[in-house]
Amino acid sequence: MISLVTDKEKISPRVIERLTRYLRCLENLSPDDYISSEEMAERMGLTAAQIRKDLSNFISDFGEGFGVRGKGYQVRILYSGIEKILGVHKTNNIIIIGAGRLGGALLAEPEFTKESFNVIGVFDVAEYKVGKEVNGIKIRHTSEIEYFLNTKDRVDIAILTVPKGVAQDIATTLIKAGVKSFLNFAPLKLEVPEDVVVSNIDLYGKLQELNYWKEKVNQW
């Protein structure tokens, strides 16, 4: 229905990050309402120009932008458009490797029972965890991964919540079996081929960033 990237090469990761925030901003609004870039900017602590610039990277299937002159963006259209850009309007099958503290917490997250991000498998090496269920999903032994990937549904994203020392080997095995996207929590840079994407989550790094900005704000 809506939204094509005009030129993927030009889209920076920052724009994609802001798109996910736009979705969060829109999801509490009435779908039939319109919202201006100024109102969105105020709600999100951004500038209206930034929002307009981000959204101008994309066009609708009708060859138009998202906004309606004098009215702003219709919530429903902008929301579904951004979902389409991000690919979250379709089901993404996820596996989690490492059912420890972090993996267990992610599994308990209700977002992962939604259709758009659907956890279809969880793997761990600890025998005493294998066979247990978390959030209705049975933990399988890591040795079953390759069989699982060859026989079950397509896996779109693998989340790595394993110790640093085993993460690369696991990623390599998964890549050989066709997994192309990783959300990596292990504190190392995964070596992956060009056609594989990795998003690293580093909470400690975020705290350091925050600390920098906290100090800056105190100086202003």
Ligand SMILES: NC(=O)c1ccc[n+]([C@@H]2O[C@H](COP(=O)([O-])OP(=O)(O)OC[C@H]3O[C@@H](n4cnc5c(N)ncnc54)[C@H](O)[C@@H]3O)[C@@H](O)[C@H]2O)c1
């Ligand atoms: N990115 C961040 O901000 C952040 C924050 C906390 C932890 N971490 C990292 O996330 C990872 C998990 O942390 P945690 O606190 O959940 O650890 P944890 O020890 O509680 O869990 C790790 C799990 O991985 C399993 N495991 C070990 N080897 C495995 C293998 N070969 N195959 C499958 N499973 C295996 C263990 O049995 C355990 O259940 C660690 O690498 C940690 O450094 C990152």
